[in-house]
Structure formats: structure tokens, C-alpha cells
Amino acid sequence: MFRGENLSHFSLRNMLIWVLMSFQAGAINAGGFIACSRFVTHTTGFATLFGTELARGELTAGIGILSVPCYFLLGAMLSAFLVDRRRIQGQQPLYSAVMGLVCLILFTVVVAGNLGFFGVFNHPMVMARDYAFLALLCFVSGLQNAMVTSASGAVVRTTHLTGLTTDLGIGLVRVISQTRVLSREDEIRAVWMRLGIIGSFILGSTAGAFVFFTQQYWGFLLPALVASVLWVMTMKRFRVQTAAATEGSQA
Numbered sequence: 001m002f003r004g005e006n007l008s009h010f011s012l013r014n015m016l017i018w019v020l021m022s023f024q025a026g027a028i029n030a031g032g033f034i035a036c037s038r039f040v041t042h043t044t045g046f047a048t049l050f051g052t053e054l055a056r057g058e059l060t061a062g063i064g065i066l067s068v069p070c071y072f073l074l075g076a077m078l079s080a081f082l083v084d085r086r087r088i089q090g091q092q093p094l095y096s097a098v099m100g101l102v103c104l105i106l107f108t109v110v111v112a113g114n115l116g117f118f119g120v121f122n123h124p125m126v127m128a129r130d131y132a133f134l135a136l137l138c139f140v141s142g143l144q145n146a147m148v149t150s151a152s153g154a155v156v157r158t159t160h161l162t163g164l165t166t167d168l169g170i171g172l173v174r175v176i177s178q179t180r181v182l183s184r185e186d187e188i189r190a191v192w193m194r195l196g197i198i199g200s201f202i203l204g205s206t207a208g209a210f211v212f213f214t215q216q217y218w219g220f221l222l223p224a225l226v227a228s229v230l231w232v233m234t235m236k237r238f239r240v241q242t243a244a245a246t247e248g249s250q251a
Helices: 012-036 043-055 059-067 069-088 095-114 127-151 162-176 184-250
Strands: none
Touching: 012 127, 012 184, 043 059, 059 069, 059 127, 069 095, 069 127, 095 127, 095 184, 162 184
């Protein structure tokens, strides 16, 4: 799926993939917020909510909220098992398996939401009703973020913007100063890459908001379809790499 493991191997193909992933993550985050007033890719926010609930004396609610980001962690761990572990061991990373899971879960959210498993859309959060919904979205976000983090050499994040904006600030100073880690050309490419990902996340959030306000749970078809495109791309790349490996072993 990815060509190269760091920015020195920057390619337009990688940029397209990262932008699509960021668009998808923005749409997912908008859907979670509009559905039950919770961002699903912000572990920091869940930690803050936990503290708030404790201050109110709501220990049970606080523990429930704090457990939701654990699904982000589980998604990241599964992705690391399928991608990062195999990459380190010299095996072919299973990007297609990760994106296939993302597609499956997002389409499950569409179906389950419309069947009433997650309650009324765009109502205040009720933990007993919205827990599974938030857990699934967090799990998907962890899967995706760990995959692209591993593939990019821990340079790219697509599900949240705090670290990326920090990297952008550092990169801008590197471009205009003489203190650079990469070549000036690669530093400039990195800046444009980060700007593109940030813009795509905002675009995904905006487009998602318009869709979710009118289509409610059907709106998750938007990120599901983007994930499907990415899954097809990963499957094609997997087949090419498998065929090349087979030919190499037979030579």
C-alpha cells in the first residue's frame, strides 16, 4: 500500500492515501459528535470527561467514559499485530486486512444504527445506550491511526491534529532556517503533506456534518465508502507484492 517508510520516500500515492484517511477520520469524528456530543478520536477529551464525572460524584459514569478510549488502544494493538509486527519481522504487512476490518465495522455501524441499537441520533449521550457506538468508532480510529503511523515511520497521524499541527510548526521553522534534519526539498514536502492532511480532516468533518444532519446514521456510509476505496487500493497492492514475492522465490 505504501511506498517507503518515511518522508525521504514521499510519493503522491502516499499523499493521496493519507489525505483520504484524514478525510474519513474527520467524517467519523463529526458523526460521533453529532450523534451523541462526543469526539471519538480524542483520548484527551475522554480523560477530561472522566475527571469531570468524578468531580460530580458520578464514579460509574466516569469509569465507563474512561474505558471507551481503551477500544482505541485495542484497535491500535490489533493493527500493530497485523502491520508493524510483520514489517519488523520482514514479512508483508497486512494493510488490506486492517482496511477490511475498518470497512466492516463502519458498515456495521450504519446497519446497527438504523436498526435502533444505538438509540436516537443527535441526542445527549447516555452511556448505556451509546457505549457500543463509541467503542466501535474508537476501535476503527485506533486501527487506522496505528496502521498509518507504522507505515510512515511515526511521521503521519490521520485521526487527530494536535501532534500534526505541532510537527507543522516545527517543519515551518526548519524550512525558513538553516537547521534541517531532511533536505530542504523534503522539509517543504513534509509541510505540504501536513497542510494537506489538516485540510482534508477539516473537509471531512464539514462534509460529514452536512451529511449527518440530514441522513443521521446513514451518514456513516460516507466514511465507509472512503474506507472501501482504500481497501481496494490495499488489496491491489497486496496482490502485486504477493506476485512479486512468488516470482522471486521461484527464480
